[in-house]
Amino acid sequence: MIEQLEKRTTFDVFTRIKRGDNLVHIGTIDAETAELAKVYAAYTYDEEDWVEMCVVERNQLNWVKKPKGLFAGKGA
């Protein structure tokens, strides 16, 4: 199962509590497939009765702007 752990990717989890609310980033999930990411997200973030929930693979995000690391200059 070590083989599979190496293949895990990070998914960002977004939810909307009620219709008309903002879609909010509530956390992340590490999963082996997108299907498993959906199941893991549903079971892990079950504190609300969300009207919407979606997972997005981190490397599918197209960044427009990103903050630099606080210690970027020091090679951190």
Next chain:
Amino acid sequence: MAEQTAGLQSFIELIETIADNKYVMGDRLVEVGVSGPNLEATLAAIAMAQGELGHARLLYNWSFDLKELKKKPDIESQTGKAFPAIVNVNNWIALIASLYAANVAIDLVLRAVLDSGQSKAASRIQKLINEQNEHLIYSENWARQLLNDKGAIPSKFKEALSEAVSQAEAWLKYVEQQTELAEAGYIAKNLSLQQAFKSQIDQLNVQTLVSTK
């Protein structure tokens, strides 16, 4: 207690078999799932355990209603109809194999009950079938991972899956042979449960299931 027809007796037995398997799966998901290979898989296993135990309670209560019991007894153990492959689960590989085979078989049977058009059945099991879908996705994805893993894992998994599949298949064959179920309108007519089960298991692309006999 009212006199039960052959169809009703078979239907109660069917519901109890599903409830027993879900009851034991819930227990095994807690016992074995708690030591899953990663945090997310473990959390999901525990959440699914709660789901399976809830489904079992709903189905046991349905069987009590069908038996027209005035006082519903406490559920302290299964009635002895759970598949041995599930009862004997003691590691992650056997857990996924049993969970997958049993959930595929149970899903087919419950959908056949739903397709019979009984209005009472729909109100009782529609939500259960929707919730079970996540259990199916989970076990199928983990089954694929174990089949594509390294070392002895794929062969161990095939061995466990073979045993679980043969027991689930034998049950589906038995259900198909209970013609009184369809005649009394408890499940849809002209079912080919075994065929549907085989084609769903084949989607895993398991080259050769290891014979356990």
